[in-house]
Amino acid sequence: MKKAENYRQSLSVKVSKPEAYNALVYHIPDWWSTIDGSSDKVGTEFKVSFGAESFWTFKVVSLDEHC
Numbered sequence: 001m002k003k004a005e006n007y008r009q010s011l012s013v014k015v016s017k018p019e020a021y022n023a024l025v026y027h028i029p030d031w032w033s034t035i036d037g038s039s040d041k042v043g044t045e046f047k048v049s050f051g052a053e054s055f056w057t058f059k060v061v062s063l064d065e066h067c
Contacts, residue, residue: 021065 013020023031025040028048037046042060049055 018065025063025065 015023028035028039028046033048033050035046035048038044039046039058039060040063042063045057045059047055047057
């Protein structure tokens with residue numbers, strides 16, 4: 001399988017910036033699935049599983065709660 005490089009995605013939601021930041025950094029399992037790893041520090045990686053054989057691995061490359 002070919003590895004996707006520099007993949008980015010954006011979306012718009014009607015919530016405050018602090019609410020969005022909090023949801024994306026601290027509450028991933030609430031809206032996706034359980035995670036293996038940490039999502040609250042730059043440089044960390046976490047895996048989101050969708051069943052026994054389906055998963056995505058993410059790397060935190062930046063965090064800015066004041067964006």
